[in-house]
Amino acid sequence: MENLRLLFDAPILTVQLLLDGILIGAIFALAAYGMMLVWGVLNIINVAQGELVMLGGYVAFFLFKAGINPLFGVPVAAALLFVVGWLLYRVVIFRIVDKDLFISILATFGLSILIQQLAKVAFSPDVRTPQAGFGTISMFGGAVTVTWIKIISFAAALTTGGVLVWFLRGTRMGQAIRATAQNARAARVMGIDTDRVYAWTFGVNAAICGASGALVAMTYLVDPYIGLPYTIRSFMIVIVAGLGNISAVLATAIGLGAAENISAFLFGAEYQIAFVYGLLVVILISRRIVLARQRRYLA
């Protein structure tokens, strides 16, 4: 526990950890927002969410290998992943939209294994990092260093989120998506082609995941197995923030990023993933206790 003392003795270290956490949190928020969208509109919890993030990371990596700055990977990954998401909906997801939640969880879990293993065969299991080639900046006389790429990623994540909000509010398709989320049957009566809306929703979700994956790959790394923790993080953020509240999603995601960074420092980086999953269990149980006290049961 001497690491804990260190945190208090050197508050500048805490600043560094918090800053890193906040910057990565915005990227978590993107995938979480996509999960919320799919959950709210299709009533599906997409366990393959993290695999879409992983695919986006590989897009950035292959652009980098082709000699292009991986920052361009963000829009390219979004566009490519939109097509992937659309295809996934047309081949698999539309069959499970009206099935019970267990079927959809298990089916998307199967999809996640399928995508992960395909990526392993196609891209090899090695850990890859596309180098965006930006420097670092120092603050407080070198006590706190932040790589530029993290700041750029943060900005890019916020921009992507802004584009998404504009899409949902300002375009006809976005309005149709929101209408379907409110009441799919009424939307159908009003002449909205809900099947097309579902396909778009899943495609848009995949596109945001792709963008977030490209950012993750640049700031951290990408390998075929990074998927599931991102799914779990997204799920956690959505249940804490509640369905349909975008600023709460951003705040929760940033909080999670900071908590994860501090725990990784306190307990050691090898326990970071365990911390994520452990936190999930704690959140679920405490949420249940709170709801039971208010006599509102989870159905």
Place this chain on the structure above:
Amino acid sequence: MKRSILRAAVLAFLIAFPALLPAWRTQMSYLVIMIVFSLTWDLLGGQMGYNSFGNVLFFGIGMYVCAVVQRDAHFSYPATLALGIAAGAAAAVAVAAILGSGILGLRGHYFAIGTLGLGIAAGELAAGWDFVGGGGGMVPPQYPGALGGRETFFYYLAAALAVATFFTLRWLYGGRFGLAVNAIRDDEDKAEAMGLWTTRYKTAAWCVSAFFLGIGGAIVGNVSGFIDPRETAFAGSTYGVWMVLMAILGGKGTLWGPVLGAVIFHITKELFWTYLLDWQQVALGFLIVVIVIFFPVGILGWAREKWPEKFGHRVEEAKPAEASG
């Protein structure tokens, strides 16, 4: 009558197997463990309607506790093994009882994802804990008997476990416990309103499941001869998913369904392993998606719809309209 002949035939086959096909003993040990997996999963997922993705937690706990006892207790080999299995089962049941009150209060998808987190968190913790070997894993002690005796010995242990699991569950489903658990699946709030102590039944069901999985883990640790925290003990993406898949394939909510599903799945999987080098995991993911989407009722579920009279359901004959007076 016909059923008892079938049962005797299965038992005779299990007993004679090492003599018939000695080269396949280890393979067969895994197959009977798969049966334990799908039966214990079905107790929650099929009979009680609680779809757990984290039952592999108990399997891993049993495996690690047994290996630690075998490493640190200095008695004769059989004594430490027996002690290890007992300790593994006890630890798994204890964890199930403690976690049960919290986790089993969750419903539906919250339960599913929460248990998924449990299994993987345990694997990550074990991988970082040096007392149990950390990421390098553990090696259970050498079997002292003759060469090849190890396979036969552990095969019989595994087979005995599978048979014991089957008959215990059959006995449980036949009585009040089975009715209570099915009532929870059909409508938990109503069951609770009828005076059923649902939390107690749910925890008990989880403990039964954990007991057999803990023993199974202790045995598999010795069969495989090497314990990796993520690949053998808390293998959420292999064993953890397979147990769900096998129960669904055979038909969840039935007694023979998980057995049938486990046998078919294990053979298919081993064929994949042999003929689809590198692509076996891809094929498995594909298989999951296909089974879940196109065949969610399972083999026995399908048969029950087709021939309901063979499953003890009374079939109402379509009568002409005059009978309805």
